[in-house]
Amino acid sequence: MSKKTRTEELEKLAQFGKQVLEQIKKMENPHIQIPLRSLSNTIFDEDKQILKLGNKKQVRTYFNTAHTKKFMQTLLIASACKELIKSGKTTSIRDLFYMTKHTIGTSKENTFEDQEESNAIIEDLEVTIDALRENLHLFASTRGAMVGNATIVDSGDTINLRKMGSGGWGIPSIVEEEVIQFKNVEAEFVLVVEKDAMWRRLNEDKFWKKHNCLLMHGQGMAPRGVRRLLWRLNHELKLPVYVFVDNDPWGFYIYSVYKQGSINLAYESKRMAVTDAKFIGLSSFDQEKFDIPDNATIKLTKTDIARCRQILEYPWFQKKSWQKEIKHMMKKGVKLELEALSKKGLEFTANTYLPQKIENKDWLE
Template sequence: MVKRRRRKAFKAPTYEEVIERLEALGRVVVDQIMKGEKPYFEIPVRSLANTIWDSRRRILRLGSKKAIRDFFSINESKKFMQTVLMLSLMLRARRENDYPTIRDLYYTGKHTIEYVDHLGRKRTEETWYDQRESNAIIQDIEVMTGILREHMGIMHDAKGKIVGNVIIRSKGYRIDLSRLGSGAYAIPPNPDRLEILEVDAEYVLVVEKDAIFERLNEEEYWRREKCVLITGKGQPDRSTRRMVRRLSEEFGLPIYILTDCDSFGFYIYSVYRSGSISLSYESERLATPDAKFIGVAVTDIYEYKIPKNYIIKATERDLKRAKELLSYPWFSSKAWQKQLKLFLKRKEKIEIEALSGHGFKFLSHRYLPEKISTGKWIE
């Protein structure tokens, strides 16, 4: 076996660079004030209307629309101040080498401003009432600086796990992801600070469900089939998606996504592949346009003769979701249109585990190897 050569080395911005970029953003405002101008931020709009499907690059990305957040506009001044406040908290954390969570940032920034209104009454106002407000500001700063919160040392839940013939380096340690026994490597909130040194694998298998990941890991599917095994536990978080993207981009590994055969599973596949609407500004770093859907496909229900009593009736929500998917440009391939139409017609779904009807070994010894060797995936 030939080890995969790295195609492209990835370098996350250093914390010095992060500090520089955050300071530069602050300096823009300072400069405006020093020149006697009205201070404002110019922020790429993160709304659905400014999300576009880039058919050449096959990802969802943010359009070019920008908004002005003006300190002297009544509607915008609070948000302007929130932006300055959050920027200062982020900078403080980086300068003092702290790793706050997004919730820590919410609390640290939360305080009460007392003021006297135009009728002389004492009033109070919170800097923010809800974490949604502070999270939105974090996202604004991400799009303005082009630096992900992960690069800024901001922490959040991390769901992903990975195993396989991969050697990474983190904080100076060389970690061999094939020597973790029954356990796995929990992907940290910022996988860009991991260096992927060596990969000795033929493909990456991304599994929707954690229990299936555990099973395939326990039986060392990844060793037998020479692959890297990853799970994002349902709807994947940013770290898992970033890890998948890096393995595709830096090592040219084919990526196969295994999900349940239902609208939610199809959607999860599309989030790995094309990005999500709510995080479209990050697709350029998180989406993996070459990812392939390996199943479970709607046609598999019939081709693999899934017993009738393993088939579940699709819910109204499933059908509504499937109709939406049908109209998305990133599901416009002939193969996907066929799957979705069949799903809507038969109104039937199954789970990955339904394949166990053919025996516990069926999934890992036949279904997956067969689909990969004969190229029966869907794009």
């Protein structure tokens, strides 16, 4: 954490505590206001093109048997985060659960019974004091890797992403400015691949070298670290972002999470959504365009079709181009995986498909 961020977050936590203290001094019933993290309070901001939380709030009161425990938990987590930031250490949300779990006084009551409780409180706290959990020194499980035409600094170590072999640099959960700095970024865009297998193929073919880019994957649904790092590359370095996912409703949704944010973490979109990310494929029109044989396609399952119907309704898929894209998939009745391109030869993706898509600006937004 930079000193500035650290001081800011500590200040927010202190304010949060002081507010409760003031209430107690005034002999009021202590209470805190927490923005509601529910689907009903999730809205699609048409201007900014991101998912965000609405204005609904819940009030959590100390003297209310239905609230007391959660009130206590909220203050407990806030206090533990303050200690973490002060000590300069980071830890996992699982660790934090154990750190704050204890039996209260001589009772048989524990502060937390399971981690779901503490996870929810962490999210409450994030949204209440408007801080990313990463800035509260908490990390989640990580996936994803990166290579490409750039040098970065990670925790003081200079890492040349051009020299990372076949394994690549593992993208950590906390990628804030004070952990990760960009040094010598020659890359002109970022290609995010849904699956690590395709990432490996493209890395083996040195796609990033030939096309001067950064090559990243998030191993399926994008983890927070990958999203936040992509956001930083896009916002701070103005690098265009291309997302390369399976041609199925799940791939489309993964793209939309990179672009507009996720329903679960709507309150974090402004710090994670890459609103100008481009969907480079696979498109439902690619089979014809690239002459991919029928036996490389897979029939849509009932679950796939139901999911197509769902995303057709999402406000952020209302653009004509997306409606056309999704409906074409449903009409064809089949989906296409990234690996299907290998039917055209192992180097087809790196040497033909991707360059052609980028050159022709053949993408969706």
